[in-house]
Structures are given as C-alpha cells and as structure tokens.
Amino acid sequence: MSDLRIQAGEHSAPQTSPHGAKLLLLGVNHTTAPIAVRERLAIPGHRLADATRTLADQPGIREALILSTCNRVEILTVQDGVDQETAELRAGLQAPTLNVIKFLHDYLQIRETDLQPHVYEYRERDAIRHLFRVASSLDSMVVGEPQILGQVKQSWTVGREVGAVKTMLDPLLQRAFSVAKKVRTETQIGNTTVSVASVAAELARKIFGSLAGKTVLLVGAGKMSDLTARHLIHQGATTLLVCNRTEARAQAIADALRTPAITTGVIPLDQLHEQAHRADIVITSTGAGQIFTPESARAVLQRRKNRPVFFIDIAVPRDVAPEVNKVDGCFVYDIDDLQQVAIQNKAVRNREAEAAESIVTREVARYTDRISQAPVTESIKELLMGAEEVRHQEMARIIHQLSRDPLTPEQLAAVDRLTKSLTGKLLHPQIAALRDTASEPESDD
Amino acid sequence: MTLLWLRLAVILYGVAALAVLPAALYNRPRWRHIAIPAAFMGAFFHFVSIAETLYAAHRALPVDTHETLSMLGLLLVLGFLILAARYRTVSFGIFLLPIAVLLAIVPAFHPGHEQIAYPLVRTGWILLHIALLLAAYAAMFLSLIASLLYLIQERRLKEKRAESKRGWLPPLETLDQIGVNSLRFGLPCMTAGLLIGSVLALQSIGPAFFADPKVLLSIAMWIAYILMIYIRSNSGLRGRRAVYLSSFVFLVMVAVWAANSLSAVHRFKTP
Numbered sequence: 211m212s213d214l215r216i217q218a219g220e221h222s223a224p225q226t227s228p229h230g231a232k233l234l235l236l237g238v239n240h241t242t243a244p245i246a247v248r249e250r251l252a253i254p255g256h257r258l259a260d261a262t263r264t265l266a267d268q269p270g271i272r273e274a275l276i277l278s279t280c281n282r283v284e285i286l287t288v289q290d291g292v293d294q295e296t297a298e299l300r301a302g303l304q305a306p307t308l309n310v311i312k313f314l315h316d317y318l319q320i321r322e323t324d325l326q327p328h329v330y331e332y333r334e335r336d337a338i339r340h341l342f343r344v345a346s347s348l349d350s351m352v353v354g355e356p357q358i359l360g361q362v363k364q365s366w367t368v369g370r371e372v373g374a375v376k377t378m379l380d381p382l383l384q385r386a387f388s389v390a391k392k393v394r395t396e397t398q399i400g401n402t403t404v405s406v407a408s409v410a411a412e413l414a415r416k417i418f419g420s421l422a423g424k425t426v427l428l429v430g431a432g433k434m435s436d437l438t439a440r441h442l443i444h445q446g447a448t449t450l451l452v453c454n455r456t457e458a459r460a461q462a463i464a465d466a467l468r469t470p471a472i473t474t475g476v477i478p479l480d481q482l483h484e485q486a487h488r489a490d491i492v493i494t495s496t497g498a499g500q501i502f503t504p505e506s507a508r509a510v511l512q513r514r515k516n517r518p519v520f521f522i523d524i525a526v527p528r529d530v531a532p533e534v535n536k537v538d539g540c541f542v543y544d545i546d547d548l549q550q551v552a553i554q555n556k557a558v559r560n561r562e563a564e565a566a567e568s569i570v571t572r573e574v575a576r577y578t579d580r581i582s583q584a585p586v587t588e589s590i591k592e593l594l595m596g597a598e599e600v601r602h603q604e605m606a607r608i609i610h611q612l613s614r615d616p617l618t619p620e621q622l623a624a625v626d627r628l629t630k631s632l633t634g635k636l637l638h639p640q641i642a643a644l645r646d647t648a649s650e651p652e653s654d655d
Numbered sequence: 656m657t658l659l660w661l662r663l664a665v666i667l668y669g670v671a672a673l674a675v676l677p678a679a680l681y682n683r684p685r686w687r688h689i690a691i692p693a694a695f696m697g698a699f700f701h702f703v704s705i706a707e708t709l710y711a712a713h714r715a716l717p718v719d720t721h722e723t724l725s726m727l728g729l730l731l732v733l734g735f736l737i738l739a740a741r742y743r744t745v746s747f748g749i750f751l752l753p754i755a756v757l758l759a760i761v762p763a764f765h766p767g768h769e770q771i772a773y774p775l776v777r778t779g780w781i782l783l784h785i786a787l788l789l790a791a792y793a794a795m796f797l798s799l800i801a802s803l804l805y806l807i808q809e810r811r812l813k814e815k816r817a818e819s820k821r822g823w824l825p826p827l828e829t830l831d832q833i834g835v836n837s838l839r840f841g842l843p844c845m846t847a848g849l850l851i852g853s854v855l856a857l858q859s860i861g862p863a864f865f866a867d868p869k870v871l872l873s874i875a876m877w878i879a880y881i882l883m884i885y886i887r888s889n890s891g892l893r894g895r896r897a898v899y900l901s902s903f904v905f906l907v908m909v910a911v912w913a914a915n916s917l918s919a920v921h922r923f924k925t926p
Contacts, residue, residue, distance in 0.1 A: 416812060416824075417827050418826060419825070419827075515891035518827055518893070538895065
C-alpha cells in the first residue's frame with residue numbers, strides 16, 4: 211500500500227471512549243470527492259448489512275457503522291486503543307485508520323491512491339461532532355434537508371441487526387438522533403425551501419393546503435416549467451393540462467408526465483382562455499407576451515366562482531401581466547419573485563444553521579462529559595460501597611462487643627450517624643480528586 | 656370551590672394565550688405542547704365550575720350575564736381545541752384565547768347576581784335556546800377570525816415575502832373552509848335557538864313578544880346570517896369582501912347581544 215495522507219480533524223481531542231477504545235470516522239462527501247469517487251465507494255442498500263458485518267469482523271474493530279448516501283460515504287468505527295506498531299503502519303497513519311483502509315481495499319477493490327486526496331478523518335470528540343452535524347443535516351449539500359436523518363437511522367438499524375452497533379455506538383447514535391430532533395424543533399433550519407421549483411410548490415401549499423386533487427396547467431414548454439410541474443405533481447397534484455403552440459409537442463409533454471395516478475390532457479392554444487378556469491395552478495413559459503391580463507384573469511376567476519388561482523410565470527418576457535397580482539384571488543409569482551424568495555429562504559437557513567451549530571457544540575460537550583465521567587462514576591461507586599462494607603463490619607463488631615451492656619436505640623442511631631459522617635468526610639478528598647482527574651483533558655493517543 | 660375552578664381555568668387560559676404566541680408567531684412547536692394542554696385543562700376546569708354552579712343553583716343553564724359570558728368563553732376555547740385537532744393550527748388561539756380570558760375573568764373575580772325574571776329558566780328548552788344561540792355566536796366569531804386571517808395570509812402572499820414569522824398562518828383554502836364550515840355549523844344552531852325561544856316566549860308572553868326590540872334584531876340577525884352563507888357559498892366570496900360581510904353580521908350579533916337593556920323579555924333582575 212502506498213503512502214496515504216488524510217485530512218484530519220482540526221484539533222486533537224480528549225479521549226471520549228471508555229476502556230481505551232478509539233472512535234474513528236473516515237469518509238468522503240460531496241465537498242471532498244467527485245461523483246466518480248463517491249460512486250465507487252457507495253454501498254447499495256442490499257449490500258449494506260454484508261458490508262457492515264464484514265467491517266465489524268476486521269481485526270481490531272469492535273463496533274462499526276456504514277453510512278452510504280448519494281452525497282457521502284462514511285465509516286464510523288470503535289477500535290482497540292492499543293497502537294499496533296506493526297510493519298503495516300505507515301507514516302502519518304495509525305492502526306485504526308489502516309483497518310478501515312484495508313476494509314475498503316479488500317471489500318470495494320479501491321486503491322489507496324484513488325482515495326488519497328478525498329478522505330477525511332475525525333477521531334474521538336471530532337468524530338462525535340461530525341456525526342451530530344451529519345445527522346442534523348448541517349453537513350449536507352442542501353443544509354437542513356430532512357432525508358439524511360432517515361439514512362443515518364437506516365444504517366443504525368442495519369448495524370444493530372448484524373451486531374455491529376453495540377454498547378458504544380448505540381448510545382452515541384441515539385444521542386445523534388435526539389440532537390438532530392432538537393435542531394429541527396429549536397431552529398427553523400428545515401422550515402424553508404431553497405430551490406425555485408420547491409419554492410413554487412411551497413407557495414402553492416400556502417394557497418391550497420394539500421395539493422391533492424389539484425390541476426396544473428402548463429402553458430408553453432421549457433425545462434424549468436417542466437421541473438416545476440413535476441415538483442407539483444410530486445406534491446400531490448393529480449391533473450396536468452398542457453397548452454402549447456405546437457399541439458404535438460404538448461401531447462408529448464402530457465404523455466411523458468402521465469402515470470396511472472396522473473390524468474393529463476392537451477388544450478389547444480386558441481382555447482386557452484376558455485379552459486384556463488379548470489386549473490388551480492398555471493405555469494407559463496412561452497415568453498410570447500402578456501397572455502394573461504387583469505381582464506382575462508377576472509374572467510377565469512368568475513368561472514371558478516372566485517376560487518384562487520396561482521400563476522407561476524417563468525417566462526421572460528413575462529406571460530402574465532404584473533397587474534394580475536392585484537386581482538383578488540389571483541397570485542402571480544414571476545421567476546425573479548421565486549428566486550428572490552429562494553435567496554431569502556437560503557439566508558434564513560444560514561442564520562438558523564448558526565443556531566444549530568451552537569446546539570451541536572453544546573450537545574457534543576454534554577455527551578463527551580458524560581462519557582468521560584462514566585468510568586470515574588463507576589470507581590466512586592466501588593469506593594463508596596467498599597467503605598460502607600467496612601463501616602457495617604465495624605458497627606457489627608462494636609455491637610457484638612457491647613452485647614452485655616447494649617446501646618440504647620438512640621445511642622445506636624448516634625453512632626451510626628457518626629460513622630457515616632466520618633466515612634463521608636474521609637472519602638471526600640479522594641472522590642474530588644477522581645472527579646478532577648476525569649474532567650482534565652487527555653491528549654489523543 | 657366553584658370560583659376556585661373558574662379562577663384556575665382563567666389562569667390556564669392565560670398560560671395558553673401566552674404560549675400560543677411563540678407557538679404560532681415564531682413557529683416554535685415546543686410551545687404548542689404548553690398551549691394546547693393548558694387550554695384543554697382550562698376548558699375542563701371551566702366546565703367543572705359551570706356544572707357546579709348550575710347544580711348548586713338547582714338549574715341547568717346559565718342565567719346571569721356573567722355566567723353566559725363565561726359559557727361563551729368556554730365555547731370559544733372548545734372551538735380553538737377543535738381547530739387545533741382538525742386543522743393542526745394554533746393560529747386562532749391568538750385571538751380566541753385572550754377573548755376567553757376576558758369573558759371568564761369577570762365572573763371569576765366579580766361573580767354577578769342577576770337573574771332572568773321568568774320561571775321558565777328551569778326548563779330544558781330554555782337551556783337549549785341559550786346553548787344553541789351561544790354556539791351560533793361562537794361559530795360566527797370563529798368565521799370572522801378565519802376571514803381576518805385569510806386577509807392577512809392573502810396580503811402576505813401578494814406581497815411576495817419569504818417565510819417569516821407569519822409562516823404560522825394556515826393555507827388560504829383551509830381558512831376558507833374553517834370560515835364557511837363555522838357558518839354552516841352556526842346557522843342550524845341559530846335557527847333552532849331562535850325558534851325555541853320564540854315558542855317559549857309565545858307561551859309565556861304572547862304575541863306582544865314580537866314587538867320586543869331584541870327579538871326584532873334577532874330576526875334581522877338571522878336573515879343577515881342566511882344572506883351571508885348564501886353569498887359566500889354561491890359567489891365564493893373571499894378576502895376583503897368576506898371580512899366586510901362577516902364584520903357587518905358580527906356587529907348585528909353584538910347589537911343583539913347588547914339589546915338586553917332594551918328587552919322586556921330578556922331583562923335581568925337582581926334578587
């Protein structure tokens with residue numbers, strides 16, 4: 211294997227895994243690797259269980275989880291903490307990293323040189339932070355998108371089923387899910403849409419509520435209008451009408467979008483104004499000038515008994531006169547309006563992402579504190595139990611010695627209190643020292 | 656004890672009214688978990704208070720002004736809870752809950768002693784008369800609020816603003832449904848309530864009852880109510896015009912409510 215340098219976390223961090231185990235996260239994502247690399251690393255759903263099991267069976271690996279999505283492939287492992295200074299160890303690489311690289315090499319037949327510039331590595335606290343950020347969708351291509359949490363949960367389920375996610379990764383992942391939920395509920399990171407098509411669909415929902423059963427009229431043909439129509443259909447619209455200068459082209463679009471659940475139809479251009487009232491949402495993209503004026507819009511509304519109409523005007527020059535927006539019941543959004551809303555929504559998302567980062571930072575600190583305190587808590591518990599046992603033995607001995615002239619219940623209670631108090635005071639410095647030791651940061655490795 | 660339950664209900668309504676602000680205006684779902692249970696518990700204690708009052712007075716209906724206002728407050732809170740369950744929106748609470756607090760706070764801290772000067776109050780029919788009319792008032796009020804919220808949402812969409820604090824508003828079509836369905840619920844309540852009241856008044860007062868100002872206003876209110884439903888259903892009236900129409904009918908209803916001082920039939924007396 212050739213030399214491999216990996217982008218590491220920004221700073222070394224205290225060990226956060228008990229019993230000398232090491233937490234390590236290796237991965238590539240949309241920012242570090244082109245799709246050509248990501249697709250070679252991607253593990254399809256039906257192979258995920260086998261891959262996770264194989265990874266967990268590697269020497270030195272105690273627990274493992276593989277997250278494979280279209281934008282990232284990440285491997286999270288808990289490994290034995292003893293550094294294996296073996297012949298395999300390369301400059302800059304440690305045994306845990308090599309274990310994962312070896313798995314990738316063996317399982318996916320990927321050479322290290324292909325991975326070299328793209329892989330990032332996080333350890334201990336940095337790995338926890340990265341996992342929390344990924345689950346909270348702060349590391350996603352579209353920040354705040356909701357799918358990633360489901361994908362992490364899917365990997366976690368598979369990991370548990372094959373026995374690769376156990377005592378250390380299980381609580382860590384469950385914590386990641388609750389952090390993600392907290393980010394969603396305490397910030398508005400997922401409440402806004404950021405693409406033109408999704409903004410249009412979101413606006414349509416603001417007008418009509420559910421889009422189920424709604425009719426979309428596509429006037430003209432274009433990539434953006436087609437994409438928007440598809441988005442609206444995906445959101446529940448069930449009827450699509452197409453009107454185009456060339457009827458054959460209109461028919462082709464209608465045929466392309468027809469499914470058993472979607473009814474489509476073609477409207478001849480000369481009947482557009484007579485038929486437009488059938489549509490709840492009108493998408494125009496002809497650029498042929500003002501097809502809809504306030505007068506024609508009022509006529510459409512009248513036929514619809516004033517039920518609202520949403521005009522999405524993607525054409526330049528505009529197909530719908532801006533004054534139509536002033537007609538009660540008509541809502542007109544042109545391409546600039548939609549882009550403007552998308553930009554504003556992006557700004558809202560970025561602002562919320564900052565708040566979400568604070569939540570993640572706080573939760574990482576809370577989680578690592580709890581983990582680092584866990585062995586100390588166990589030691590303190592053992593110390594207290596030992597002291598209590600000695601106290602009980604001594605109490606029993608003194609009661610036995612005084613059996614001829616026994617203590618009154620009040621005296622016995624006073625002695626009991628005295629011994630408890632003495633034990634507590636004598637142990638206090640040791641317990642405090644243990645707690646101090648646990649909260650001091652250790653160097654990684 | 657009765658007053659204690661009512662005061663507890665007022666406090667819970669107050670908590671719900673405050674919690675609903677961040678829940679709706681700032682889209683903080685956590686506050687929903689305070690607003691809805693607080694309103695529910697408030698409604699429960701309010702119901703207990705009313706039931707105890709009526710049981711202690713050996714009657715089955717509110718007869719003094721404060722009791723009636725208090726019951727209207729309870730109906731508004733129930734309306735809020737139904738909308739929260741049916742349409743997953745707490746936006747109506749911004750208006751309904753503070754009004755419920757105001758309607759219940761007076762009987763909670765200054766209970767009244769007025770009573771209707773007729774022996775009929777102990778009959779079940781008069782209970783129906785009052786309950787149905789109160790339900791119609793509450794439905795009309797809900798419809799008015801739905802129309803106002805429709806107007807706000809419509810303006811927001813026309814002004815093309817990005818998701819802001821006012822992302823809390825339900826979709827236009829939902830608001831329209833709430834408005835129309837409230838009216839459709841209110842109409843049979845009002846019709847039955849007025850019919851029952853008329854029959855009872857005819858029995859106890861005779862035809863002179865129809866010359867009573869409150870009765871005349873009530874008939875006008877009923878006609879306005881029917882006209883409003885007809886116009887909204889047939890022309891699909893929405894937005895500004897719907898608000899104007901709802902406001903007009905609501906004003907007529909307030910006038911009918913306030914006409915007690917002019918009415919010989921509905922005059923209250925202090926025992």
